[in-house]
Amino acid sequence: MTDAARIRNFCIIAHIDHGKSTLADRLLEATGAIDARNMRAQMLDTMDLERERGITIKANSVSIRYTPPGGEEHLLNLIDTPGHVDFSYEVSRSLAACEGALLLVDASQGIEAQTLANAYLAIESGLEIIPVINKIDLPAADPERVAKELAGILGGSPDEIIAVSAKTGAGIDHMLDAIIEKLPAPEGDRAAPTRALVFDSYYDTYRGVVCHVRIVDGELETGDDVRFMATSMPATADEIGMHLPASQVVKKLHNGEVGYLITGIKEIDLIRVGDTVTSAKHGATNALPGYSEPKPMVYSGLFPIDGDDFERLRDALDKLRLNDSSLLYRAETSRALGFGFRAGFLGLLHMEIVRERLEREYDLDLVTTAPSVEYEATTADGRILRVSSPQDLPDRGILESIAEPFVKVMIITPSDYVGTVMELVQQRRGEMGEMTYLSPTRVELHYQIPLAEIVYDFFDQLKSRTKGYASMDYEPAAYRTSDLVRVDILLNDIAVDAFSTIVHRDKAYHYGRQMATRLRELIPRQLFDVPIQAAIGGRIIARETIKAKRKDVTAKCYGGDITRKRKLLERQKEGKKRMKMVGAVEVPQEAFVSALRIDE
Amino acid sequence: MLSPDSIELADMAARWRSAYVHIPFCRRRCPYCDFAVVAPGDPHADDLAGLTQRYLAALHAEIDIQSEVDNGLAGESLDAINLGGGTPSSIGATAIGEIVEHLDSRFGLAPGAEVSIEANPEDVSEELVDGLLAVGVNRVSIGVQSFDDEVLRFLGRAHTAEQAGAALEMCVPRFACGVDLIFGAPGESLDSWRATVASALSVYPHHLSAYGLTVEAGTALWRAVRAGASAPDPDDQADKYEVVQAAAADANLVQYEVSNYARPGFTCRYNLSTWGQGEYVGLGVGAHGHRNAVRSRNVRSVLAYVKALEAGDLPEAGREVPVEPEMERLILGVRRSCGVDLGEWEEAAASHAGLQRLVAAGVIEIRRGRLRVLRPLLADDVAATVLSLSP
Numbered sequence: 001m002t003d004a005a006r007i008r009n010f011c012i013i014a015h016i017d018h019g020k021s022t023l024a025d026r027l028l029e030a031t032g033a034i035d036a037r038n039m040r041a042q043m044l045d046t047m048d049l050e051r052e053r054g055i056t057i058k059a060n061s062v063s064i065r066y067t068p069p070g071g072e073e074h075l076l077n078l079i080d081t082p083g084h085v086d087f088s089y090e091v092s093r094s095l096a097a098c099e100g101a102l103l104l105v106d107a108s109q110g111i112e113a114q115t116l117a118n119a120y121l122a123i124e125s126g127l128e129i130i131p132v133i134n135k136i137d138l139p140a141a142d143p144e145r146v147a148k149e150l151a152g153i154l155g156g157s158p159d160e161i162i163a164v165s166a167k168t169g170a171g172i173d174h175m176l177d178a179i180i181e182k183l184p185a186p187e188g189d190r191a192a193p194t195r196a197l198v199f200d201s202y203y204d205t206y207r208g209v210v211c212h213v214r215i216v217d218g219e220l221e222t223g224d225d226v227r228f229m230a231t232s233m234p235a236t237a238d239e240i241g242m243h244l245p246a247s248q249v250v251k252k253l254h255n256g257e258v259g260y261l262i263t264g265i266k267e268i269d270l271i272r273v274g275d276t277v278t279s280a281k282h283g284a285t286n287a288l289p290g291y292s293e294p295k296p297m298v299y300s301g302l303f304p305i306d307g308d309d310f311e312r313l314r315d316a317l318d319k320l321r322l323n324d325s326s327l328l329y330r331a332e333t334s335r336a337l338g339f340g341f342r343a344g345f346l347g348l349l350h351m352e353i354v355r356e357r358l359e360r361e362y363d364l365d366l367v368t369t370a371p372s373v374e375y376e377a378t379t380a381d382g383r384i385l386r387v388s389s390p391q392d393l394p395d396r397g398i399l400e401s402i403a404e405p406f407v408k409v410m411i412i413t414p415s416d417y418v419g420t421v422m423e424l425v426q427q428r429r430g431e432m433g434e435m436t437y438l439s440p441t442r443v444e445l446h447y448q449i450p451l452a453e454i455v456y457d458f459f460d461q462l463k464s465r466t467k468g469y470a471s472m473d474y475e476p477a478a479y480r481t482s483d484l485v486r487v488d489i490l491l492n493d494i495a496v497d498a499f500s501t502i503v504h505r506d507k508a509y510h511y512g513r514q515m516a517t518r519l520r521e522l523i524p525r526q527l528f529d530v531p532i533q534a535a536i537g538g539r540i541i542a543r544e545t546i547k548a549k550r551k552d553v554t555a556k557c558y559g560g561d562i563t564r565k566r567k568l569l570e571r572q573k574e575g576k577k578r579m580k581m582v583g584a585v586e587v588p589q590e591a592f593v594s595a596l597r598i599d600e
Numbered sequence: 601m602l603s604p605d606s607i608e609l610a611d612m613a614a615r616w617r618s619a620y621v622h623i624p625f626c627r628r629r630c631p632y633c634d635f636a637v638v639a640p641g642d643p644h645a646d647d648l649a650g651l652t653q654r655y656l657a658a659l660h661a662e663i664d665i666q667s668e669v670d671n672g673l674a675g676e677s678l679d680a681i682n683l684g685g686g687t688p689s690s691i692g693a694t695a696i697g698e699i700v701e702h703l704d705s706r707f708g709l710a711p712g713a714e715v716s717i718e719a720n721p722e723d724v725s726e727e728l729v730d731g732l733l734a735v736g737v738n739r740v741s742i743g744v745q746s747f748d749d750e751v752l753r754f755l756g757r758a759h760t761a762e763q764a765g766a767a768l769e770m771c772v773p774r775f776a777c778g779v780d781l782i783f784g785a786p787g788e789s790l791d792s793w794r795a796t797v798a799s800a801l802s803v804y805p806h807h808l809s810a811y812g813l814t815v816e817a818g819t820a821l822w823r824a825v826r827a828g829a830s831a832p833d834p835d836d837q838a839d840k841y842e843v844v845q846a847a848a849a850d851a852n853l854v855q856y857e858v859s860n861y862a863r864p865g866f867t868c869r870y871n872l873s874t875w876g877q878g879e880y881v882g883l884g885v886g887a888h889g890h891r892n893a894v895r896s897r898n899v900r901s902v903l904a905y906v907k908a909l910e911a912g913d914l915p916e917a918g919r920e921v922p923v924e925p926e927m928e929r930l931i932l933g934v935r936r937s938c939g940v941d942l943g944e945w946e947e948a949a950a951s952h953a954g955l956q957r958l959v960a961a962g963v964i965e966i967r968r969g970r971l972r973v974l975r976p977l978l979a980d981d982v983a984a985t986v987l988s989l990s991p
Binding site: 527528547549550551552553554555556560561562563565566568569570572573575576577581584 | 620809811812813814834835837838841858859874880882887888889890895897920922928931932953954957958961963976977978979980981983984985987988
């Protein structure tokens, strides 16, 4: 047990690639928590995808014992935070478990939008910030410029900013000193009823749900009867421990400490990030603030290419959800794509990660429909419906108006690209807000943009138009009524639900035209002419025709080679099997996949 | 006389036994051809005359071995012999006569058997005609391909339209004579094709084959198309197919298969037998055989073929027993105008969504258990759908 005065709880706020994981590794090494030989590069990022993309999706924590030269032993709890805007709620809960944060910035690149957004969030949460400039060993490093920029944002003098190289270890000791000297020790009342913040949880096949907790008040002891306050779920503290970084069982954790808690609960839904654990008897009456339900921002249909895989897809989603309670889904039936799911995601990255994990870890081939947001449709009789699938939009006859979610977007870009960025935002129906110069060459821009406009390749466009220099962050803003319409795509007079979309009226024609042209190229010729139409209600806005197939026969059979002939026909038969029937039209699965691909 | 498209004839053809003899030698290699062929300039073809002699010796050796094989055709007489190529006419009437005679002595020829060879116009002379007749050849298919010299040049042919006309004039009066045409070469106009068909029909041939130009992998044409040259256009080919269909009907030639038309009594037996799942012995390089329900194929390299037989071995490259012979019968049979008896699949066909769509679209009809393709240009679509009757 460590006296709260000798505990420091902190996180590292950093942009992707600015070296957070390497710095964490270096800390573990410098404090002797793990020796260099046993070190797996980037200890904290455990999921394959995290390692591959260089991002953190799940928060981890690690406790480090460290004795400064001539001082007493301290316990440093490094709480990892997700590094992406999609996971901002998880970020906020991780921050709530800390008293301080290292703001890590690449010495050659300067601060990025997401980092700045998280830094603001940390400051608002009352955290003490220690700015750290990393990668000073790189030839392109310009620590003085970055230090000036940071001092401009956070106040203070550029000279006080710590410069390190997580790669070489330079400056790490200096940083450790700063953690102990500058960051406040945790407060909290040991005598008060127990309150522990769940800042992360994951599912272990053998142990059930493992929660990462920060004890705020009181203490938690093995065998205690506890209660999760948001869900009112009673449980028993079967095991309590710390990550050093290897798991080590402890008898109890007290206020200020960070560790894990296993209760034997198997359903991740019952243990939510942000919930408060208290004692079953004489427990706290007020939960810790800040808890909220996960709220999806982006929706998409997930359909197995092979209809027989529906149950496998359900199992896979169920399994993913064990570890990711923010993933929501319900079964959905599409006339065109068959049985599948409508899934809600925290954002585009979250969606992409889920899709990739389904395909990679569960070996599923999926058709993903165009990402959509949740609209609010007001009917003539004043009812308000939440619509996350274009199919659910009420008929035009009874539809009064449609409102769409807007987001507040912050973009940081070199000033040379301000014009380019403005142009992009205008194309996406954005409204300009404040514009602030962070330094003579870097600008912080604020906008309100419809969420639907940024879920569609906005980030990629921003990156490519600014040669990768701009960064962005966004947070939800209010709903606003817009002139939105549903565009349906009709194949041989039958609407193909998978291609329906809700778009701004000004963009409807473009969508219809593009989809009709693409489908004409992707769908093979049939036995009859197939009209492809794009329609708003009953009005046709674009039309293409797939001309009837007239010839499908090989001229002859060379030298009596029946075997080859049969093989060719077998291949053709297999091709037919992969077709989905839309009315009388055979549509290859690949056509759905390609037509719905965003990046074309 | 049975009509070429009659069910009775097709059923007889299924019981006919044939020999296919492959003669690989050509004056030049046509850019679209992917047969086993030897042409001047090929590796190992410096001494073409010598190679031809070795090849013919090997071929005779194969006839000996194959006729000893106790499966299917041995001891049974042949209803048809077909010499294909390559260019069978290039080896001359004497060599052809020796092959026919050898087959007769080993297998026996049924009375009225078809003895057919493919000939290129530039090889046809009165002397060849006399020679072929003397050795028992009674049927000749002339590789005319087109009556448009520009198209002939594109197709890499060694003859002119004039030579083609002359060859037909010599052959039509003396043999059951077929004209082979190729349509849809890039650059061939619809008018050019109409003129070709008219010229072909003007000599009153007994038989007409019209094949759409196909780009076969590995050929010079295929390489050219891959490099950006225009490929045959399926709609253009469909137009031309309809032209020849109509013209042949006007000339009283009856269509009995996707690409073949004949006057009554002059169907190509070997051809009709192939689509009727009939049995045939395949002789020569790259030849395919079908005996006792086993499908076999010979090696495609002339040298490998010759060496195998010189060592006393069969030059076989592979063989297989079709997994579902009944299904094979169906997918072959759909190419015939008379259609195919669905047999055990009749009930399944009645409730098969894909086939019923084809019925609704007027592509096929199913009557009294028999499936007939009404639009032969879609025969592969039909065959692939028929295949899906079996899981």
